[in-house]
Amino acid sequence: MIDPRVRTLDFETYRQVIRDFTDDELIPREHEMVAAGAVPPDLVRRMSELGLFGITLPTSVGGLGWTVEQQVLLTFEFTRSSAVYRSRFSTSIGLAAQILLEYGTDAQRERYLPAMAAGECVMAFALTEEYAGSDASAVRTTATRTRGGYVIDGEKRYITNGGWADVLVVFARTEDGGVSSFLVDRDTPGVQTRLPELMNGHAEGPVAEVSLRGVRVDADRLIGGVEGLGMTHAMRGINQARTHVAATAVGQATRLLTEAVRHAGEREQFGQPLAEFGAVQAMLGRSYAELEAGRSMILDCAREFDAGTPPRHRISAAKLYCTEMASVVADRAVQVLGGAGIVGEHPVPRMWRDVRALRIYEGASQIHERNLARALPTLLSTTQPARVG
Template identity: 40%
Template sequence: MDADIFDQFIDQLGRYVRERLIPAEKDILESDVIPDAIVDEMRELGLFGLTTPEEYGGAAMTIAQYIRTIRTLSYAAPCYRSIVSINIGMVCSALKNGGTEEQKAEWLPRLAAGEIASFGLTEPGSGSDSAAMQTSAVKSGNGWVLNGTKRYITNAPFAKVALIMARTNKEALPKNAHVSAFIVPLDTPGISVGSPDKKMGQAGAHIADIIMEDVKLPADALLGGEEGRGFALAMKSLDNGRLSVGAAATGYARRALDSALRYANERKAFGEPIANFQLIQQMLADSEIEIYAAECMLEDAARRADAGENILRKAAAAKVFATEMCGRVVDRVVQIYGGAGYLAEYDAERFFRDARIYRIYEGTTQILQLQIAKHMLREWAAQA
C-alpha cells in the first residue's frame, strides 16, 4: 500500500478505535459478543483483507504496515483483533504461500471480504508437537476423509471455513512431512462445533472445539494440492501470527499504560497526585521503556519479513518479548491503581486478565525459547 494512503488509513483507524470501538467495550463485556454492526463496519474498513493482494480484493499491505495496523487496532479490546487476525495472519498467509491458483481465486476474495476463518492446529493431546497429532486424513476415491478433534480454535463458533492440519501418514516423518493442510468449509457434513469455552478474559473473542467425524472432502481441499507441506505452511504463517500477537500485546500495553498515567494524575494521596511519587514514576518509566523496545523489535522483524528474510527466530523473539512485556506492564498498572486495581469496575483488572493469554497462544514462551535456542545451536554447529 502506498505510504501516504497508509498514513491516512492509520489516522482513520485510530479515530475509529477511540470513537467507536472503545465506547462499545462495555456492552461487549456484558454480552461477550461483538455487535454485528461493528463487524460489518470492520468489513467495510477492509480490516479482513489487509495483506491480501489487490487482485483478490485486499489492501496489499506490507507486513510492516500490517503489524502497525494491528498495533493501532489493539489499543481497543482484544476481541477486535482476534476476529480479523486469523483471516489475515494465518489462513490468508497460508493460502498466499502455498495455495493453488484455483484455491487462491476461490478463497482469498471471500476471506478479504470478511468471511470469518479458523486455523485448526491444536488438539486435546497436541499443540506444537506434530508427532502427537491425531486428526487424520485418509484418501478415499478422488477425495479425503477427515477424523479428529481440534481444540481452543479461535473464531470456531462463527467461522465459515477452517484450515485444518491433519496427518496423511501414520508415521512421523522428517520435517513434519506427515502433516498436510486442508481447506474445510465448516458446514460440511460430519463437522460439529462445540460450545464456546468460558475464559479468563478477552470477552467477545470466542474459542471452541471443532469435531470431525468421517468428513468427506474433495481432492482440491488439500492446500497446494500436495501432501506433506501442511505443517511447514502452518509454521510459516505462524511467523505472521506471532508478530500479530506481539503487536496486539504491545498495543494493549500502551492502552494500559495510558490508563495508569491518567489514574496516577487523578488519584491523590497525602495531598498530592500519586504521579508525583518517585516509585510510581519508576513503574511508569519502566513500562514506557519496555513498550518502546517491543515496538522496535516488531518493526525490525516485520521489515526483515518484507525483505524476504527467514524471520522464524526473530518473530519468535519479538513475540516472547512483547507478550512477556505486556504481562509486566499490566501487573504494574494494577499496582499503580492500588486496591482499585483489584476491582472489576476499574479497567486495570480487565487489562490484567486479558493480557495473560498472549504468553500462551500461537507458541508459548517456553516453546519459543526452545525453538530460538535450537536454531542458535544449529547455526553454531554449522559454523564450527
C-alpha cells in the first residue's frame, strides 16, 4: 500500500525521496540481492509504500499521477541501482497497467488498477512464444469460445515476473482470426510456470516459461470485452514501456559511468591514477557525451508524449539509441576496471550483463532500425526545426 504521506509530496520532493531510496537502500543491498538470488521481499514492500508501483497511473485509480516526463526523471533515479529491482514492477506499471487504463472495461479498471498502483496486484505481460518473438503477431496460443467464456491453450516464454505475478495478460488467437488479450489469474487450473536454470544477466529476476493447458476464463476476462484488439493493446503498452526502457538505459549508464570514474580516480598505475591517462579520459568523456544525448532524447519524447500523441518513431529511435549507448558505456566501464571488470563482485560486470538484455526486449535493435528505415521518407518530410524555449 502507498504510504499516505507520499501522496502529499510535490514532484521535486518525491524525486528526492526516490533518489535517497536508491542511494541508501537499493544500491547498498544489491550484494544481498545477488546472494539471495531474488529481490528481498521487504524491499518490494518498500517500493510499494513509496509508490513505485503507482508512478504511471493517474490519481483517479490510486496512482501518483505523474506525467510521462516525471516518470522518466524518476526512472533515471531508481535505475542507477540494479535493473532487477525495476523489473519487479516494470511489467505491471508499463505494459499491463497502460492497456487496462486505456482499453479495460470499467469493471476491469476498478477491479485491478487500484490494487496494481498499491503494489498489491502484480501483472505480467505474456506475449512472446517460440514462434512469435520479434514477429509478435504470429502468436499460436488459442482462445476458444465456450459457454460463458474461453479456453486458452498455448506456451509463452521469456515472461518477466511470470513466475510470481498475480495476473498474466495473455495474448491469444481468437476464432475471428485476430489476437485478443485476456486477464488470467496465475493460479487458474492449467497455468504452470517454470524458471530457467541460467540467465545471462537479470539472474535475480528470471523470466518464466508459462504453459497454458485448457485454461478456462470467464468472458469478462477478455480485455475491453472486444475480440481482435490484442495487438492494438500490446502496442499501447509498448510505447510507454519503450520510453521507460530507454530511461532505464540512461539510469544504468549513469551508474556505470559513476563506478568507472570512481575506479579511475582511485586506482593508480605507472605512478598516477588511471583517470590521468588520455586514453581513459577519452572513454569517460565520450561516455558522458553519449549518456547526455540519450537523456535529452528520451526526455524530449516524454514531453511530446505528455503533449498528446506518443511520438512512436522518436520513441523507437530513443529506445534504440539509449540501449545501444548503455551497452557501449558498460563495455568501456569494464575496460576501465581491467581485471576487476571480469573477476569478482564489482557491480560493473553484473550491470554489463544486465544492460545487454535492453537491446533485445521491447523490440530488438534491428527491429527498430528496420521500422525507422521504412518510415524515413515520411519522417524526414515532416521533421520540423527544433522548438526553442
